[in-house]
Amino acid sequence: MTYPADPSHGALVDELRRLRVEGLVGLRTLRPRELLDAAVACGLAPPGRAGPAAVEALVRRAVEELGGGRLGDAAAYTFGLRPGTRDWPAQDRRRRSAEIYGVSVDRFRKHYEARVLAETADAILRLAAPHHPGEATPDKAGPWHVVPVPIDSRTVPITVHTCSVDMLTGIDVIVSSANTYLELAHTFTTSLSACLRRAASRKGPSGEILDDTLARELSAWIARHGRAGLTVAPGTVVPTSAGDLAQRGILRIYHAAVVAPRPGTNAYDIDPAHISLAVANVFRLARTERTEFPELRSVCLPLFGAGRGGLAEDVSFTWIWVALAAELARDDGWEVHFVARYPDTARTIVDGLAAVTDG
Structure with a gap:
């Protein structure tokens, strides 16, 4: 596996100029090669x-690198990064940027816009320069590891990410392990559920939570289905929006109820068979939601029950794979990811995929 050469400043400026015209909504058709390569070099996506989504994350980081002020604000409007502006016509974004500099639209176009594009390209080069991570090897899961797995007569690449779940970018559906009461972990804890809850919430300037999005939407689902204070069947999967994680290209969060709180204790019970059921329900739900979200293609799974559930990681993977292999054999339109916070957990997943491949 090789990594791309350093991006060219001139080529980056040209691609940023086209992005200015098309806006973020045009990224799916633009396919800007230099920006895509720079996103890989920055560690925003595997080679x-x-x-x-990776290109959008890259441009956002580059604009943040500009440090605000007139330059940073104009760059944010130029590319449609401000909330509510991603689908603004190019002329409206240019007009707003000109207002920030206090000049006419024509003056901004001829002088300041070129500065905005050049400075953004410079910021991308600064971000890309220190990276170029090494290829993952059998002894190191690294920030990601792509494992080619044979499914019937084809090979399916499965990506294992070693990171906090809120660092993922451009994955359509992230699946969270939930308890059968569908109650999320407190925001100050370290579980995957808590991390997603924090990252998806809308926050104020001091970091205060203004909208606890996932908790609010799960509560609404519970109320609609008459389950307040009651459990749902193990294996149930409930969808919510991604809240503020939409800024990282995440479309949906699926909450899979796989662990059952043990009454009168702080412990949980888990039947491994419910893991397979939850995985099957994840893909069943995603196929259903494609009527509203036709772009749903990629799904990221954790090792269900391997945290507070107390299930051994290799056992969790085995029961996930029972259902996952069946889903991939049925439908070749899915891109599958796993996420693990710690390298040892990622190692378990990579080893499990390798064993499937060898077997």
């Missing part, structure tokens, strides 16, 4: 797997 060969960068897409629109």
Whole structure:
């Protein structure tokens, strides 16, 4: 596996100029090669797997690197990064940027816009320069590891990410392990559920939570289905929006109820068979939601029950794979990811996929 050469400043400026015209909504058709390569170099996507969400994340980081002020604000409007502006016509974004500099639209176009594009390209080069991570090896899961797995007569690449779940970018559906009461972990804890809850919430300037999005939407689902204070069947999967994680290209969060709180204790019970049921229900739900979200293609799974559930990681993977292999054999339109916070957990997943491949 090789990594791309350093991006060219001139080529980056040209691609940023086209992005200014098309806006973020045009990224799926632009396919800007230099920006895609720079996103890989910055660690925003595995080699060969960068897409629109990774490019958007790259441009956002580059604009943040500009440090605010007139330059940073104008760049944010130029590319449609401000909330509510991603689908603004190019002329409206240019007009707003000109207002920030206090000049006419024509003056901004001829002088300041070129500065905005050049400075953004410089910021991308600064971000890309220190990276170029080494290829993952059998002894190191690294920030990601792509494992080619044979399914029937084809090979399916499965990506294992070693990171906090809120660092994922450009994955359509992230699946969270939930308890059968569908109650999320407290925001100050370290579980995957808590991390997603924090990252998806809308926050104020001091970091205060203004909208606890996932908790609010799960509560609404519970009320609609008459389950307040009651459990749902193990294996149930409930969808919510991604809240603020939409800024990282995440479309949906699926909450899979796989662990059952043990009454009168702080412990949980888990039947491994419910893991397979939850995985099957994840893909069943995603196929259903494609009527509203036709772009749903990629799904990221954790090792269900391997945290507070107390299930051994290799056992969790085995029961996930029972259902996952069946889903991939049925439908070749899915891109599958796993996420693990710690390298040892990622190692378990990579080893499990390798064993499937060898077997």
